[in-house]
Structures are given as structure tokens and as C-alpha cells.
Amino acid sequence: MALLTCDNLSFGYEGKALIRPLSFSVNAGDYLCIVGENGSGKTTLMRTLLGLQPPIGGKVLLDDGLRRTEIGYLPQQTRVQRDFPASVREIVLSGCQGRLGKRPFYGEEEKRRADEAMEKLGVAPLARRCYRELSGGQQQRVLLARALCATEKLLLLDEPVAGLDPMATEEMYRLIEGLNKEGTTLIMISHDMHYALGHASHILQIGSDWFYGRKADYLRSAMGRNYLRGGREGR
């Protein structure tokens, strides 16, 4: 069975669906890119997949072997309060919270994971710094490190490269791809069509209508061609 399946899923706010019901499934090892215009509902879809808001109709099904605690998430914006005193390490370590089970404290295993994740994302030198004093790009990496702590199975990333400089973007993409090669299933929201078409295995476009399929099929579809043409003239 697929890792995650949407069955006639509609989502939105206050009982009003944003788009017509959506059905697709993500298999282990897939790299799904969700594309669409601003305000089309990408973030809302992701929040619905994660169970942060209830679907208006239909279902989100998880594979039996996948526990909720094995899903990592990188939010588009965290509503972190401006004054929150927290060090980078504390935040990355909090990504392990799903692994605690009934234990009260993080053990060696979790600390090692956190250190590895920080190393991977190049934020290890910032470990003792205060999160709110970091630049936007650095904060983004810290949050990705946190997501990485949660799981290697399924990661949901909402615009992971927003606010990163070209070098860091490149690096972030390489990293994300590396994760996928190592077997992590990815669902990523991106506005970077060029990249999405270059590296994703599947594309989900949402808007007034939606399309889901393999990358090659998307390129041939009327919807995909349309969006790409529009995309070249700037969103």
C-alpha cells in the first residue's frame, strides 16, 4: 500500500473547500512536488495531510507501517513568538519529541541525532546561538534540521528554500535530494518550476483545477504546459 493516500480529499476553511476533491497517493521513495499559484491552497493541503486541520471531505490515509510520529514537517512560517529564548540545539533536539515515547528526557541516541542533523545542515557552529538572532536563511536550516530529527521516512517541506541565497538554495536542494536518495519520501511545496521539473518524480499542481502524475505526464498535459508558459512570464 502507498505510504500516504488522499481519497477524495477536500480541504479549506470554515467548511468551504478551496479546490475540488483531490485523490492521489504517495509511494515510499517518491519525491512529490506541489506547485501552484500563491493562495491556491498548497500550505492548507499540507496542513490537512498532517492532521493540523480537519479535512472538509474525504480522507487522508496513512500506511499501516507509518506512524504519525514518523513524519517530519518544515512549516512555511513558524509562528514563533518574537521573544522566545531558545538555543538552536534546543530547537533541533525538540524534533526528537516524537521519539520520546513515555520517557521524560532525551537520551544519548536523540542527542546524537540532533548533532548529526545540525552537522548535515551546517548549523552545528550555531548550536549555542539564540534562534531569534539568526538570519532568515539560518532559521530555515535550523527548522529543517529539526524536521530531520523527527524521521527519515516521510518529510513534508513547505517552501524549504524561501529566503535562502542562491548558494544556500543550491545546497539545500542537494541536501534534500540526498535525503531522497537515501530513501526518505518527500512532499515539497515549491515555486521553483525549473527545479521541480528537474528533480521531482511526481508533480501535483493545484489551483482552480488540479493535476497529479509523473513528471513526464505533467509536461505533456495541457495544464502543465499552460502553467509553464505562464510561469516564464513571471508569476
Place this chain on the structure above:
Amino acid sequence: MDKLILYLQYPIARYALIVGVLIALCSSLFGVTLVLKRFSFIGDGLSHVAFGALAVASVLRLSNGMLFVLPVTVLCAVLLLRAGQNAKIKGDAAIAMLSVGALAIGYLLMNLFSTSSNLSGDVCSTLFGSYSILTLDKTDVWLCVVLSLLVVAAFILFYNRIFAVTFDEDFTRAVGLSAGAYNLMIAVIVAVIIVLAMNLVGSLLISALVIFPALSAMRLFKSFRAVTVCAAVLSVVCAAAGILISIVTETPVGSTVVAVDIAAFGLFCLIGKLKKA
């Protein structure tokens, strides 16, 4: 100074000091969470509820008020949290309604049914704390000690979870944990703290006891752990100093402790500025 030594020879004074310090410790622990979450509002509302409940208890002439006030306040904490989750604006309005309502009804009840000859004195002491926590009776003292220890234990055991839900509730829920349950736990503990702190500083000054140490610590420290530890130490020191000063100068305990907290806050602000410069 002699007076201080004289007073401290009474066991009851020493107990009072211990209780005061324990209460200050508990209230400072949840300060950061309260400052940063919407709970600061709930905390304020609950302290008014506790006032109302205490008024009812005194009208009913319950022998031990705390045993009545505690469950009522905890219940209100749970209700308020529920209301707050359903709709944000409605939740805030509910809190305002409940807290102001409890205040008014509490005062009204005390006025209507009070047998005491010194009504305004009674009201004043529930609002601003007793003139001295030396008036606590023995059950109160033990209840305070037990509850404070429970609060501290809960904080330590759930430290990592409390950090996680305070920092980013969505992430906690996204990785499949029940943020709601942790919020509920925090609300219940806050209710307990409020009832405890009412003994020391009275219901109007509770927020000060909860918030000032955390705010002071946040001037100097950048990590959650450092802020928590610093707030706890600071709160304990300020409470001890405040209680001792109030014995010597014969000022009301609650406001003296809060005044010391404010002075510490000023000091920490200054040090923070100097460090930056």
C-alpha cells in the same frame, strides 16, 4: 535585625519562609510559557476566578478555603482552554467575562453575607495578599508544600514537552503528539500555581510573581534552559528577600515581594544594556 532573628525563632515564621520560597519557585517555572503563550491571559482570568471562589468559600464558612478554591479554579482553567480552542475571539471574550464576572460576584457575595467587621480589610487581603503569610494555618502550609513539590516535579518531568508546545505547537501536532493534552496539563498546573500564589501575594499580584522573574531572565539569557534556571533562582531569592524585608519593615508581604521582583527586573535590564554596549 534583632527583630528578624526573634521572628525566625518561631517555627511558624520559618515555615512561612519555606512556603513562600516554594510558591515563588513554582510560579517562576511556568513564567516563560505564560509570557509567550496566550496563557498569560488565562492566568490573569483565573486569578480573578480564584478570588470569586474564595469569596464563596468564606460566605459558606468553609473551614479550609483552599480545598474549595483549588478544584473550582482548575475546572475553570479546563473550561477556558476548551473555549479558547474553539474560536480565538470567543475564547478571549469568555475569559474576560468569566474573570470580571467572578470578581464582581465575589465582591458582592462578600458584601452581602460577610459576618466580618472588617470587610474592606478582608477584600484587600484576598486581592493583595494577607498582611503576612504568618497567618496561614497548618493545613494550608502542608497543602502548599505538597502542591509546590508536585508542580516542580511535573515541570521537570515534562520539561521537554513544555518546551516543544511552547515553541511550536503545530510541529508537536504534526509529529503526531497531542498538543491539546499538554496544553491541558499546563492550564491545570497554572491553575494550581495561581491558587498557591494567592496565599503569598493575593489574586491581583499573581501575574507579577509569575511574569517578572521570567522577563528579567530573558534580558540576560538566550536559551530556554538558562532562562528557566535563572528565573527560578531569581524568584526564590526575591521571595526570600521580600519576606524577610516585610518582617523587618512590617510591610505587606505580597507587595514587598513584588517590589523586590520589580527591582530585580530593573537591575537585569540595566545589566542587559551594559552587556550589549
